Amino acid sequence: MLNSVTMGQYLPVNSPVHKMDPRAKLMVTVLTAVTVLVATNWMGILTVSLWIGLVLAATRIRLVLYWQIYKPLWLLLITSFVFQVVFTPGEPLLLLGLLSLSKTGLVAGGRMLWQMICLLLVAAVLTFSTTPIQLSTALERLLLPLGKLKIPVREFAMAINLALRFVPTLFDESRFLIAAQRSRGADFTRGGVRQRAKGLIPFLIPLLTNIFRRADELAVAMEIRCYRAGAERSTINELKFKLPDYLAVLANLIILIIAL
Amino acid sequence: MFCMPFVQTTKLTHIYFKGTPLETVALKDIDLEIPEGEFFALVGASGSGKSTLVQHFNGLLQPTSGRVSVFGDDISTRINRNSLWSKVGLVFQFPERQIFSSSVYEDIAFGPRNLGLDENEVKHRVETALKDVGLPAGILQIDPATLSGGISRRVAIAGILAMQTPALVLDEPGAGLDPQAKKQILLALKRLQLEKGTTIVLITHFLEDVVDFAGLVAVLKKGELIASGRPKQVLAQPELLLGAGLEPPFPVAFTRKLSSKGVRLNSSPVTIDDLARAIQRTYQNTGPGDR
Numbered sequence: 001m002l003n004s005v006t007m008g009q010y011l012p013v014n015s016p017v018h019k020m021d022p023r024a025k026l027m028v029t030v031l032t033a034v035t036v037l038v039a040t041n042w043m044g045i046l047t048v049s050l051w052i053g054l055v056l057a058a059t060r061i062r063l064v065l066y067w068q069i070y071k072p073l074w075l076l077l078i079t080s081f082v083f084q085v086v087f088t089p090g091e092p093l094l095l096l097g098l099l100s101l102s103k104t105g106l107v108a109g110g111r112m113l114w115q116m117i118c119l120l121l122v123a124a125v126l127t128f129s130t131t132p133i134q135l136s137t138a139l140e141r142l143l144l145p146l147g148k149l150k151i152p153v154r155e156f157a158m159a160i161n162l163a164l165r166f167v168p169t170l171f172d173e174s175r176f177l178i179a180a181q182r183s184r185g186a187d188f189t190r191g192g193v194r195q196r197a198k199g200l201i202p203f204l205i206p207l208l209t210n211i212f213r214r215a216d217e218l219a220v221a222m223e224i225r226c227y228r229a230g231a232e233r234s235t236i237n238e239l240k241f242k243l244p245d246y247l248a249v250l251a252n253l254i255i256l257i258i259a260l
Numbered sequence: 261m262f263c264m265p266f267v268q269t270t271k272l273t274h275i276y277f278k279g280t281p282l283e284t285v286a287l288k289d290i291d292l293e294i295p296e297g298e299f300f301a302l303v304g305a306s307g308s309g310k311s312t313l314v315q316h317f318n319g320l321l322q323p324t325s326g327r328v329s330v331f332g333d334d335i336s337t338r339i340n341r342n343s344l345w346s347k348v349g350l351v352f353q354f355p356e357r358q359i360f361s362s363s364v365y366e367d368i369a370f371g372p373r374n375l376g377l378d379e380n381e382v383k384h385r386v387e388t389a390l391k392d393v394g395l396p397a398g399i400l401q402i403d404p405a406t407l408s409g410g411i412s413r414r415v416a417i418a419g420i421l422a423m424q425t426p427a428l429v430l431d432e433p434g435a436g437l438d439p440q441a442k443k444q445i446l447l448a449l450k451r452l453q454l455e456k457g458t459t460i461v462l463i464t465h466f467l468e469d470v471v472d473f474a475g476l477v478a479v480l481k482k483g484e485l486i487a488s489g490r491p492k493q494v495l496a497q498p499e500l501l502l503g504a505g506l507e508p509p510f511p512v513a514f515t516r517k518l519s520s521k522g523v524r525l526n527s528s529p530v531t532i533d534d535l536a537r538a539i540q541r542t543y544q545n546t547g548p549g550d551r
Contacts, residue, residue: 183318186370186374206358210357
């Protein structure tokens with residue numbers, strides 16, 4: 001598990017999607033997600049699916065890697081499909097004891113399965129092709145008008161930025177602690193619930209203390225570089241909307257209209 | 261006499277994130293043998309694959325391809341891998357991060373207790389390990405969170421020593437310690453090797469440590485094994501070391517400087533004493549007219 005690609009991982013690839021303005025990517029992601037959720041007619045479902053397929057191809061990332069993010073989730077997907085099918089009332093096509101399968105149930109279940117798969121794919125495209133820094137910058141820029149309503153957008157973006165920055169740190173620290181305590185004979189898989197919970201102490205306690213220490217160090221590092229909440233900051237890399245960015249957003253708007 | 265090696269690797273290759281754009285070849289076709297009871301040093305620049313390599317020695321990592329056997333057992337079998345922690349103690353970089361107990365005693369006792377020893381034996385081992393790293397017994401009841409970085413490092417190392425495994429692997433145990441504390445730890449390791457026959461594998465940047473303590477040394481460069489053998493032979497090659505991103509030991513660098521000024525010594529000294537002798541011999545053998 002530690003050696004495979006997970007959700008939220010950035011993959012450095014030279015592709016048209018990677019080169020897009022992160023704001024455009026964020027807008028397209030939200031638009032596509034909305035389209036997926038509201039699409040009811042077959043025409044809409046077909047166009048969104050094609051659109052997602054096109055975007056996937058444009059990322060130049062092998063499909064196996066997209067498949068990897070479903071591996072931990074397939075059980076959840078199948079369970080929700082089954083529940084949707086079984087608990088949607090309708091004319092039964094097939095009776096299995098107390099359970100009845102109806103056409104409406106199958107359609108509803110299938111639609112939900114399709115929606116979840118699409119949403120995961122769209123989110124995966126965004127995180128595979130956008131670094132956390134780009135993402136929070138884009139969010140900051142898009143939400144900047146809210147600053148007029150006295151909402152601290154920049155501080156909000158910085159908080160997201162810092163949270164994202166700690167994901168890999170947390171990951172590395174966990175990996176180290178699992179390896180280090182296993183080397184001292186800790187077994188995280190032995191015994192009943194109580195024993196397992198107790199077995200987690202050598203892992204959880206240092207994880208928390210180490211993370212807090214890192215957070216403390218980070219706060220000091222930011223302060224000595226004069227970071228102050230509420231202060232005006234400028235950026236080195238100004239974002240710029242180019243033709244492909246406009247086209248992508250426009251195409252997505254058209255698809256949304258088709259799907260409605 | 262037949263002697264089973266501690267570690268034997270054949271064409272060991274390790275690739276992180278295989279098949280993704282993040283793919284990195286960490287180790288490439290490593291053929292290595294570490295004899296039992298040896299003090300073995302592994303040197304190389306940062307990112308040369310040293311840490312990845314040693315994590316195969318106690319079963320934390322498996323090779324992407326190739327074979328690794330530890331004490332004669334192939335680590336590709338899960339059962340062999342899962343029991344390795346009791347035979348190979350591994351000290352990670354900055355091991356003080358792994359301390360979790362509320363007293364020094366409890367933390368050092370964690371490993372020995374997992375070995376299923378009775379409390380008397382555990383106590384005895386904790387006290388021995390503490391002595392080995394040069395800490396006073398008075399420290400045992402203290403909360404580790406209140407200790408300085410250097411002392412908690414030694415507590416963490418004692419936690420591994422207390423398991424008294426037949427082999428010990430240490431990943432830069434001296435990084436960031438004061439020179440005396442570092443020397444004390446290395447001396448304790450040397451003592452374990454000489455008195456108990458413990459196999460020691462030491463990862464280090466400091467070639468002076470290799471000269472003083474190790475019987476064999478291997479040099480890694482970008483995941484490849486570029487040299488291995490006796491320190492006197494391997495470390496006497498300044499070009500090889502510089503190419504691997506390492507600082508040659510002072511006598512080697514000095515010999516190189518002398519030769520660039522036209523003074524050729526008739527041997528390749530690695531220690532200060534040998535250097536002095538070589539200079540004296542060269543001086544005596546040179547006729548007055550050559551000076």
